[in-house]
Amino acid sequence: MTVKNVLTFAADHEARFVSIRFTDLPGAWHHLTYPIQYLTEDSFEDGFGFDGSSLRGWAAINESDMLLVPDPSRFWVDPFAKETTICLIANVVEPITKEGYGLDPRSVALRAESYLRFTGIADTINVGPEAEFFVFDQAAFHNDPQSAGFTINSEEGHWNSGRTSSDTAPNLGFHIRAKEGYVPVAPVDSLIDLRNAMTMTLADVGINVECHHHEVATAGQCEIDFKFSNLLHTADNLMLFKNIVKNTAVKHGKTATFMPKPLYGDNGSGMHCHQSLWKDGNPLFAGEEYAGLSETAMFYIGGLLKHAPALVALAAPTTNSYKRLVPGFEAPVNLAYSARNRSAAVRIPMFSASPKAKRLEFRPPDPSCNPYITFAALLMAGLDGIQNRIEPGPPLDKDIYDLPPEELANVPSLPGSLDEALTALEEDHDFLLKGDVFTRPMIERWISYKREKEITPLRMRPHPLEFSMYYDV
Numbered sequence: 001m002t003v004k005n006v007l008t009f010a011a012d013h014e015a016r017f018v019s020i021r022f023t024d025l026p027g028a029w030h031h032l033t034y035p036i037q038y039l040t041e042d043s044f045e046d047g048f049g050f051d052g053s054s055l056r057g058w059a060a061i062n063e064s065d066m067l068l069v070p071d072p073s074r075f076w077v078d079p080f081a082k083e084t085t086i087c088l089i090a091n092v093v094e095p096i097t098k099e100g101y102g103l104d105p106r107s108v109a110l111r112a113e114s115y116l117r118f119t120g121i122a123d124t125i126n127v128g129p130e131a132e133f134f135v136f137d138q139a140a141f142h143n144d145p146q147s148a149g150f151t152i153n154s155e156e157g158h159w160n161s162g163r164t165s166s167d168t169a170p171n172l173g174f175h176i177r178a179k180e181g182y183v184p185v186a187p188v189d190s191l192i193d194l195r196n197a198m199t200m201t202l203a204d205v206g207i208n209v210e211c212h213h214h215e216v217a218t219a220g221q222c223e224i225d226f227k228f229s230n231l232l233h234t235a236d237n238l239m240l241f242k243n244i245v246k247n248t249a250v251k252h253g254k255t256a257t258f259m260p261k262p263l264y265g266d267n268g269s270g271m272h273c274h275q276s277l278w279k280d281g282n283p284l285f286a287g288e289e290y291a292g293l294s295e296t297a298m299f300y301i302g303g304l305l306k307h308a309p310a311l312v313a314l315a316a317p318t319t320n321s322y323k324r325l326v327p328g329f330e331a332p333v334n335l336a337y338s339a340r341n342r343s344a345a346v347r348i349p350m351f352s353a354s355p356k357a358k359r360l361e362f363r364p365p366d367p368s369c370n371p372y373i374t375f376a377a378l379l380m381a382g383l384d385g386i387q388n389r390i391e392p393g394p395p396l397d398k399d400i401y402d403l404p405p406e407e408l409a410n411v412p413s414l415p416g417s418l419d420e421a422l423t424a425l426e427e428d429h430d431f432l433l434k435g436d437v438f439t440r441p442m443i444e445r446w447i448s449y450k451r452e453k454e455i456t457p458l459r460m461r462p463h464p465l466e467f468s469m470y471y472d473v
Contacts, residue, residue, distance in 0.1 A: 001072050001073050001074075001075070002072055003041050003044045003072045004041075005072065006039075006044075006070075006072045006075050006086075006088065007039070007040075007041070009075060009086065010036055010039065010086050013077055013084055013086065014084060015036045015077070015084045015085060015086045016035070016036055016083045016084050016085065017033050017034065017035060017036055017081070017083055017084070017085040017086075018033070018034050018035075018036055018038070018039045018085065018086050018087075018088065019031045019032075019033045019078055019081075019085050019086070019087045019088070020032050020033075020034070020048055020068050020070055020088055020090050021087055021088065021089050021090065021239075022068055022089070022090045022091075022092055022104075022106070023104075023105045023106060023239060023370065023372060024055045024056050024057065024058065024105075025055070025056055025057030025058060025103055025105065025370070025445065025446065025449065026056055026057060026317070026370060026449070027105070027317075027368070027369060027370030027371070027372075027373070028056070029239050029242075029243060030055065031087075032048060032050055032068065033085065034048065036086075039086075043070060044069065044070055044072055045069070046067075046069075047067035047068050047069035047070075047090070047093055048067065048068045048070075048090075049065060049066070049067055049068075049095070050066055050067075050068055051064050051065070051066070052064050052065070052066035052092065052101070056449070056453075057103065057445055057446070057449040058103055065095050066092050066093070066094070066095065066101060067092070067093040067094075067095050067098075068090035068091075068092060068093075069090055069091050069092075069093045070088040070089070070090045071088065071089050071090065071091060072088070073233075074088070074089050074206075074233070074236050075087060075088050076204075076205040076206055076240075077204075077205075079201050079204055079205065079244070079247075080247045080251070089106070089236050089239075090106075091104060091106050091107055091110070092104035092106070092107065102439050102441060102442055103441075103442055103445060105370050105372035105373050106232070106235070106236075106372050108372055108373055108376045108437060108438060108442070109231055109232045109235050109372040109373075109375065109376050110232060111376075111435065111436060111437045112231060112375070112376035112379050112380065112435075112437045113125070113230065113231050113232055114435070115380075115383075115434065115435030115437050116277075116379060116383065118435060119383060119387070121277065121279070121284075121296075121383060121386055121387075122277035122278055122279045122284055123278065123279050123280065124230055124277070124278040124279070125230065125231050125275060125276070125277055125278075125375075125379050126228045126229065126230060126234075126274075126275070126276050126278065126359075127228060127229070127230070127231050127234040127235075127273060127274065127275055127375050127378075128225075128227070128228030128234070128273070128274035128275075128359075129234065129238055129271050129272070129273050129274070129365075129367075129371065130223060130225055130270070130271060130272045130273075130274075131223075131224075131238060131241065131242070131258065131269075131271045131367040132215050132221060132222070132223045132258075132269035132270055132271065132367065133221070133222055133223075133242075133245060133256050133257060133258045133269055133367065134154075134217070134219065134220050134221050134222070134256065134257050134259070134262055134263070134269065135154070135191055135194065135220035135221075135222055135249055135254050135255070135256050136152050136153060136154050136219065136220055136254065136255050136256075136257070136262075137153050137154050137155055137220075137253075137254055137255075138151065138152065138153040138255070139151075139152050139153075139255050139257065140152075143461065148461065148462070148463075148464060149464055152219070152262060152263065153219075154218075154219035154220045155169070155175075155190060156174075156175060156176045156181075156188075156190055156191075156218060156219050156220050157175060157176070157218050157219035157220075158175050158176060158177050158178055158218050158219075160175055161173070161175045172187070174187045174188050174190070175188075175218070176188060176214075176217075176218040176219070177218065178217075178218050178265060178266045179216055179217065179218075179266055179267060180216075180218070181214050181215060181216050181217050181218050181221055182213075182214065182215065182216045183213045183214055184214060189213075189214040190220075191214065191220060191222060194248070194249065194252055194254065195212040195213075195222060195224060196212075197248055197251075197252065198212070198224060198244060198245055198248045198249075199212055199224060201244050201248055202224070202226065202241065202244050205240060205244065207226050207227075207237050207240065207241060207244075208226060208227040209224055209225065209226050209227075210225045210226060210227055211224075211225045212224040212225070215267070215269075216266075216267040217263060217266040217267040217268075218263075218266055219263060219266070220254075221266075221267065221269065224241075224245070226241060228274060231375045231376065231379065232372075234371070234375065235371040235372045235375055238371040239371065242258055242367070245258075258366075258367035258368060259318075259320055259368065260316070260318065260320050260321045260323070260324045260366040260367070260368055261320050261321070261323035261324045262320075267330070268323065268324030268331075268366070269324070269366060269367060270324065270331075270332075270363065270364075270365065270366050270367075271365045271366050271367040271369065272347075272361050272362070272363045272365070273315075273361065273362045273363075273365050273374070273375070273378060274349070274359045274360070274361050275300075275359060275360050275361075275362065275378060275379075275382065276358065276359040276360070277296065277297075277300070277382075283355050283356050283358060284296050284297070285297035285300070285358045285359060285360065286355030286356075286358040290339070290348075290395055291339040291348040291350065291395075292348075292350075292353070292358060293348060293358065294358075296386055297358070297360060298391070298392055299385045299386045299388075299389055299390055299391075299392075300360065300382035300383075300385050300386055301337050301346050301360060301382075301385065301392040302385040302389075302390030302391050302392040302393075303381045303382045303383065303384045303385020303386065303388075303390050303431075304345070304346055304360070304362055304378065304381050304382055304385065305335050305336070305337065305345065305346065305392055305393075306381070306384075306385065306390055307381040307384065307428060307431060308335050308345055308364065308381075308414060309335075309414060309415050309420075309421060309424035309428070310421070310424045310425040310427070310428040310429060311364070311377055311378065311381055312325070312364050312365075312414055312415060312421045312424075313415075313418070313421035313422045313424060313425035313446075313447075313450075314369065314370070314373050314374050314377045314425070314446070315362075315364060315365035315366075315369050315374045315377065315378070316364055316365060316366050316368075316369065316414075316418075316421070317368060317369050317370070317418070317450065318366075318368045318418065318454065319417070319418050319454055319455060319458050320368070321366050321368060321418065322415075322416060322417050322418055322421075324366060325364060325414055325416075327413055327416075330342060330343055331343065332344060332345050332347075332363035332364050333345070333364070333413045333414045334396060334400060334411050334412075334413055335411070335412040335413060335414065336393070336394075336395065336396035336411055337360075337392055337395055337396065338395050338396045338397050339395070339397065340397055341396050341397060341398070341399075341400065342363070343396075343400045344363070344395075344396045345362065345363055345364055345414070346360055346361065346362055346363070346392075347360075347361040347363060348360060348361070349361055362378055364414060373446075376437060376438070377432060377438075380431055380432050380434065380437055380438070381431060383431075383434075384431040384434075396411065418450060418454070418455060419451070419455050422447050422450055422451065422455075425443065425446075425447060426447060429443050
């Protein structure tokens, strides 16, 4: 798409405003809105000025001036704005050098795709994320000096099976037992119409949904899968996807969250990331190796597994992420690969024999991550595996629960906390620096932000469970 396409689109839709959207370091969307007359051809060169120092993890106050330069390749009409508003995604640019800001996540993704082409290994990486989420009827939480707690509720939740009916909420008896929510029909699955509404809105903004269904957990866990694309386009789509899901839920009087583990005693929400490399229109991951993979794909797996402890500091980036990534359950914490075992970190889908369908699925990420940074990091780890011919070792096709202790001890696992993952990233990040895709200052800022703003506050706060365990000591 060109700048003229954008301006023609705005005129054809009689847009009144333009929303310029961008992503902060942790991965949240932000925007500035301008009357439509301020969007001109020059806007795509000169950009829109804003204060970068007010964003999480970004510039200091003495270097706060930044530019938002819209990308004309992605635009749509905001389905939730009362006045017709077109939306554009922007890169954050240094106003003096006109180069991508070092802490701008989208610029990292652009540099990753450029580096891939530079290596000559491939010219395209296709990425397909499966971002699970919960839909609740209520979510309340507070953190005061003398009190802390949360309450979530869903009519689907099994804890409501004994609730007495009221005039506003009759108990009709259809509730989902813990860990038994995978793809039931109505009336057990009560969110079909909501997911249909999400799907239709996603189509309106250019996101092609392939399938939607209820997920394993009770209380409204859902999955909506959309079609894969290249790294940058998929990251853009994921940011828009999350925005559509949340706003559609609110429009229907509900609330959606991509928090990895909001519910104790049931499955958390992951974001399995399918990946495949292509060159000149040809798939590079199909071959004669294990599960129909090529040697290139096997080395890519080797890179993912070698760097997985560092990768999850970016791909599972919250303290809550590690309440999902717990050994001994179905979580993909085992640093191995398999065509069958879903507790392995890397799975090879076997649904199709077509070479074009051959891909890898990296399972540890969750949807709290910043997609631009995560997808770029996964690519860099895989490329490092190919460049250094890193063997992935034998596959893990056995039932992990039946492995004898001595054999299980030989299977390495992911870090058990965000703090451990950040330490792994500190010790292993040179592969991210190739081609200047990531920079040391960015990695250092990520680590310091996570420790200062997330890990330390949680470590210092008394937990409600501690009162149950220790109040009578």
